[in-house]
Amino acid sequence: MINEESVVEVKNVFKSFKTVKAVNGANLQIKNGKFIAILGPNGAGKTTLVEIIEGIQKPDKGEVFILGKKWKGNENELHRFIGLSLQDTYFIDKLRVWETLMLFASFYDIGKKRIDEIIELMGLEEKRKSYVVNLSGGQRQKLSLGIALLNNPKILILDEPTTGLDPNARREIWSILLKLKEKSQTSLILTTHYMDEAEKLCDYIIIMNNGNVIKEGATTQLLNEDHGDKLMEFTFENFIDDIDSSDLPLSLNWDVANQKGFVKLNKVENDLTVFMNFIKEKGFKLKTLECRRKTLDDIFITLTGKHLNE
Numbered sequence: 193m194i195n196e197e198s199v200v201e202v203k204n205v206f207k208s209f210k211t212v213k214a215v216n217g218a219n220l221q222i223k224n225g226k227f228i229a230i231l232g233p234n235g236a237g238k239t240t241l242v243e244i245i246e247g248i249q250k251p252d253k254g255e256v257f258i259l260g261k262k263w264k265g266n267e268n269e270l271h272r273f274i275g276l277s278l279q280d281t282y283f284i285d286k287l288r289v290w291e292t293l294m295l296f297a298s299f300y301d302i303g304k305k306r307i308d309e310i311i312e313l314m315g316l317e318e319k320r321k322s323y324v325v326n327l328s329g330g331q332r333q334k335l336s337l338g339i340a341l342l343n344n345p346k347i348l349i350l351d352e353p354t355t356g357l358d359p360n361a362r363r364e365i366w367s368i369l370l371k372l373k374e375k376s377q378t379s380l381i382l383t384t385h386y387m388d389e390a391e392k393l394c395d396y397i398i399i400m401n402n403g404n405v406i407k408e409g410a411t412t413q414l415l416n417e418d419h420g421d422k423l424m425e426f427t428f429e430n431f432i433d434d435i436d437s438s439d440l441p442l443s444l445n446w447d448v449a450n451q452k453g454f455v456k457l458n459k460v461e462n463d464l465t466v467f468m469n470f471i472k473e474k475g476f477k478l479k480t481l482e483c484r485r486k487t488l489d490d491i492f493i494t495l496t497g498k499h500l501n502e
Contacts, residue, residue: 197223198257199347199379200245204253207240214240215251216403222347227373227380229390231492232400238383239351241400245381246276246349260348272300274343275378277454279352281336285325289316289335290325293342300343310338313368314454330361336370341378348372349381354389362389369393387488396489401496422457424467429477438499440470445494454490457483 200222207215214237222228230238243249244256247263247270256263258270275383283292293307310322314334319327327335333353340348354362370393372378384390390397390411399407407414431451437444442463443456457463460483471478 199224200381201257202241203255203257205241205244205251205256207237207244207249207251208253208349213237213403215244218400218405220256220292220382220398220405220408221463222379225347225377225379226368226396227382227394228396228398229384230398230400230490231387231390232383232494235402236400237403238400242349242351242381242383246274247271258458267408268357272343273346275340275343275348277336277340277348277353281332281339281353282427283324283335284452285323286323287324289324289327290320292335293338296339297342297499306342306344310342313371314338315368319350321430324409327362330357330364333357333361333365334368337365344376345378347379347381351383352385353382355385362386366392377394378425379389387492399492399495407491413490414488414491422453422460422483422492424457424464424481426453426455426481427451427479428453429479432476437470440466442466442470447493456486456491 200220202218202220205215206213209251216237218237218241220228230242232238237333240249244251245258247258247267251434258266259273261270263270264459275316285293287295290307296305297303297307311317316334316338318332318395319331320456324335326330337350337353340350354365357365366389369380373380373393380393381396382390394411397408397411398405409417429453432446433448435444435453437448445454455463455467464483
């Protein structure tokens with residue numbers, strides 16, 4: 193039975209390439225109007241999973257439903273409900289911005305009014321008559337996003353939309369997507385290497401590694417579980433191979449490669465005292481100490497032992 197509230201439903205999907213299990217029994221539901229992020233390092237299987245959702249790849253086993261329908265036999269109908277924006281999009285350099293939008297709009301029989309709306313939404317009014325070759329990286333990515341939104345898609349799929357952009361351009365893309373989230377019922381599937389991007393934009397997080405979904409949940413739920421949302425980050429003066437924290441009544445993780453430690457905090461005042469006493473007993477000398485809010489990157493490190501972009 194398909195959940196009628198779900199625009200995408202993935203049920204026990206497997207996909208292998210020779211001996212590599214790219215996707216190993218994935219399950220997920222994307223509800224109408226929700227923004228989800230699929231996170232994972234290179235080789236985690238997230239791109240393959242997204243391509244299966246897009247209909248580009250076929251699963252070896254399992255089923256994918258888009259708006260309650262399978263891809264086979266419904267391709268023409270379902271393609272009209274999906275908008276795609278890839279990390280690298282190639283345009284015709286000597287077409288102007290409005291001409292490029294006109295070209296893609298013709299595939300959907302969309303008129304000039306929608307093109308004007310997209311140019312305004314993307315903040316490209318001043319670049320309307322500019323050749324694509326003269327656009328900055330951020331402006332090209334806005335154009336790519338605008339094309340993905342031309343057909344008012346029910347499902348928007350963005351593959352690392354801000355990779356390589358400067359911080360200002362990234363935030364401009366975020367602003368556009370947040371407006372979309374507020375004013376439409378479009379559902380978003382986002383892949384990204386930026387944890388702050390996923391945390392800022394998305395309601396639900398799926399973390400993949402080695403073809404498996406290793407953690408998922410609402411963004412606020414993931415950030416608040418395991419003794420609250422506070423974290424203490426610290427470094428030492430000297431190189432430390434390992435820390436025996438078996439007698440420490442706190443959750444401690446030591447990252448040997450980056451010579452950095454993390455302690456989850458419940459009650460900051462009490463836990464900080466416990467930790468400082470522990471450090472004194474071990475004879476360690478602190479170099480830096482910072483108490484801060486837990487991030488998705490912290491969760492990812494705890495689960496995989498590495499940062500997302502490693």
